Amino acid sequence: MEYTVRFEGVIRAVSPLATNPPGTPEGRALPGQSNPPKPIPKATVLIDGTAVAMVPIFPGPGIRGTLRRKAVDVVRHALGGGGPVFLLDDHYYNVLGGVKGAEKEEKADLVAAAARRARNPIIGLFGAGEPWDRSRFYIGAGLPTKPISAEVIGGARIDDFVRSADALQLLPEDERARFLAMTEHNALRSAKRKQAEKLERELRAADRKGAAPEDVAHLKAELNRLQKEVDDHAQAAFSTVSVQRPLDGYEVIPAGTEMSHRMTLRLASLDEIGLAIAALRYWSLDPFIGAHLAHGCGLVAGEWKASVRHGMAPQFEEIGLVSMRPFEGLDVPSWLADAERTFMDRLGSGAFEFRAPSAKRA
Numbered sequence: 420m421e422y423t424v425r426f427e428g429v430i431r432a433v434s435p436l437a438t439n440p441p442g443t444p445e446g447r448a449l450p451g452q453s454n455p456p457k458p459i460p461k462a463t464v465l466i467d468g469t470a471v472a473m474v475p476i477f478p479g480p481g482i483r484g485t486l487r488r489k490a491v492d493v494v495r496h497a498l499g500g501g502g503p504v505f506l507l508d509d510h511y512y513n514v515l516g517g518v519k520g521a522e523k524e525e526k527a528d529l530v531a532a533a534a535r536r537a538r539n540p541i542i543g544l545f546g547a548g549e550p551w552d553r554s555r556f557y558i559g560a561g562l563p564t565k566p567i568s569a570e571v572i573g574g575a576r577i578d579d580f581v582r583s584a585d586a587l588q589l590l591p592e593d594e595r596a597r598f599l600a601m602t603e604h605n606a607l608r609s610a611k612r613k614q615a616e617k618l619e620r621e622l623r624a625a626d627r628k629g630a631a632p633e634d635v636a637h638l639k640a641e642l643n644r645l646q647k648e649v650d651d652h653a654q655a656a657f658s659t660v661s662v663q664r665p666l667d668g669y670e671v672i673p674a675g676t677e678m679s680h681r682m683t684l685r686l687a688s689l690d691e692i693g694l695a696i697a698a699l700r701y702w703s704l705d706p707f708i709g710a711h712l713a714h715g716c717g718l719v720a721g722e723w724k725a726s727v728r729h730g731m732a733p734q735f736e737e738i739g740l741v742s743m744r745p746f747e748g749l750d751v752p753s754w755l756a757d758a759e760r761t762f763m764d765r766l767g768s769g770a771f772e773f774r775a776p777s778a779k780r781a
Contacts, residue, residue: 421730424692424755426682426741428723430477430561433745435572435671437716438481438709446670456571456668464562475569475672477561477708482680485708486558487545488514490698494541494773497766505773512775513541517549538772540690540762550776555687556695561678572714573668601656608652615645671716680721690771693762696755699743706745720745725752 439457446455464474491513495504511518532552536543546554590598622638672678684692707717721743726735739752751759765771 421686421688422692423686423728424684425726425735426723428680428721430678430680430719430721432672432674432676433720434718435674435716436477436709437669437671437711438477439669440478454667456670459569459670459672466564466566471566474563475567477672477678479558479560481708483558486698486702489701490541490544490694492701493694493697494766508775508777509773512547513773516547517775540694540771541773543688543691544695555685555691557683557685559681561680564677564679567673567676569670570673571668571670604652604656608649608656611645611649611652615642615649618642618645669711689758690762690765693758696751696759697763700749703743703749704746706743718745725755727754
């Protein structure tokens with residue numbers, strides 16, 4: 420028997436949420452910074468019946484990737500106590516769906532795919548690319564329920580020795596002298612670089628105006644001299660950037676934002692449903708998504724109304740609430756708890772095979 424289970428609810432940003440998938444369009448640099456803050460994805464979202472443009476969202480792939488890795492953690496801890504369980508090919512197969520080479524892809528073998536699915540519920544849930552297997556766990560984006568704007572978190576890297584001369588007393592005398600020399604060279608490097616940038620502008624203007632060749636040659640010679648001095652000071656300072664400098668910021672979904680969220684287990688087996696619930700439980704104990712976790716970002720809570728349909732029955736039956744409490748655990752309806760318990764018992768008894776089909780073994 421296969422089942423379709425719908426999860427419809429919300430994810431709450433307990434702390435700011437940051438993510439920056441490749442290709443996300445960048446904005447403009449903030450005053451005093453050379454680079455724009457790392458952008459968060461934005462989309463048009465229907466809020467209270469009105470389409471609102473450029474709303475920060477948390478993309479589904481970021482949530483799905485987290486849950487896939489939690490599913491792998493469930494298996495690793497059950498089979499190896501958190502220690503080595505997989506070879507390298509096994510790891511890539513389960514975590515990423517395999518690594519496809521340049522060779523021609525074979526036509527799908529439905530019998531082999533069904534066998535792989537029965538052996539490996541990770542692949543049954545999340546699919547694979549090599550060999551190809553389809554996914555049954557559909558995970559949507561987090562979409563704010565109210566209009567919000569992205570906030571920017573910035574910062575600066577501070578040199579303790581510049582902030583307080585007392586810190587210099589922690590260094591031996593020869594190291595204090597070395598620090599002072601580095602500081603002087605960095606200051607000179609910065610000043611010379613500004614002079615060089617000004618000279619570059621003058622040189623471009625001279626080219627546009629058709630200045631005399633000897634004037635252009637003089638400017639180029641002066642620019643080359645300045646650039647060499649910049650390089651010399653950087654080498655003497657053992658650095659091409661100052662220790663103390665502003666850091667590029669990044670956009671976040673503000674803390675406290677509530678996002679509507681949907682997940683669907685489509686025509687999944689009881690083993691696959693049990694693993695999905697176990698992965699959600701692992702996520703509740705390590706409840707982070709996205710980037711900049713070390714800055715306090717990424718902490719979430721969640722709550723979803725669950726309903727189930729047996730096979731292709733015309734109606735869904737509501738079975739209760741799934742509640743994810745950060746660091747505390749997962750509350751689930753009894754039907755889902757039974758599926759999770761059955762899966763964990765079968766996992767412990769060796770009912771599954773998580774090795775990659777192409778793995779080379781001694």
